[in-house]
Amino acid sequence: MNGSILVHACCAPCSTASVAKLASMGERPYLYFYNPNIHPYTEFRSRLDSFLAFLETCGFGGEADRNYGLETFIGCMKDMDKPGRCRCCYRTRLGAAARRAASLGIGRFTTTLTISPYQNHELIIEEGNRAAQDAGIEYVYLDMRPEYRKSRQMARDAGYYMQKYCGCAFSEADRFDPSRGGTMK
Numbered sequence: 032m033n034g035s036i037l038v039h040a041c042c043a044p045c046s047t048a049s050v051a052k053l054a055s056m057g058e059r060p061y062l063y064f065y066n067p068n069i070h071p072y073t074e075f076r077s078r079l080d081s082f083l084a085f086l087e088t089c090g091f092g093g094e095a096d097r098n099y100g101l102e103t104f105i106g107c108m109k110d111m112d113k114p115g116r117c118r119c120c121y122r123t124r125l126g127a128a129a130r131r132a133a134s135l136g137i138g139r140f141t142t143t144l145t146i147s148p149y150q151n152h153e154l155i156i157e158e159g160n161r162a163a164q165d166a167g168i169e170y171v172y173l174d175m176r177p178e179y180r181k182s183r184q185m186a187r188d189a190g191y192y193m194q195k196y197c198g199c200a201f202s203e204a205d206r207f208d209p210s211r212g213g214t215m216k
Contacts, residue, residue: 034061
């Protein structure tokens, strides 16, 4: 396998600066798009298409799970409060990434989720380590938040789709519903 680290890619914008940073550290990222949490389907397609455009130009290998997979995400939902839904989301995506890395013979993985200042980094670390242990590989936590603004600018410059919420139906509701803290109309 040509990758030194598998990178779970949540989207093209978060992948831009994350991959650049990893490459500057001497890594050979292999990107893996797996995101069954994204809702609705049109949002999933927009993010997938944008990721595939990025993958064509980034200079590194990778792949995308093109299956919508919403049932996978909903099936893991046992606790509808925010920490529960985010744990479910991280567990599903990072678990799949760790298993994919192991199947490709890549002994380490990370995620572009850690570029976002809006994600729960402690929970990502916990679920990344859990997934790594289950797959018999290593999870590499990299705090990419200092690269966040750069990633957004790189994505804008490249014309990649720029999403407005994390991805799940609950985060979309949080964005719009004033009773949930939303401010959008």
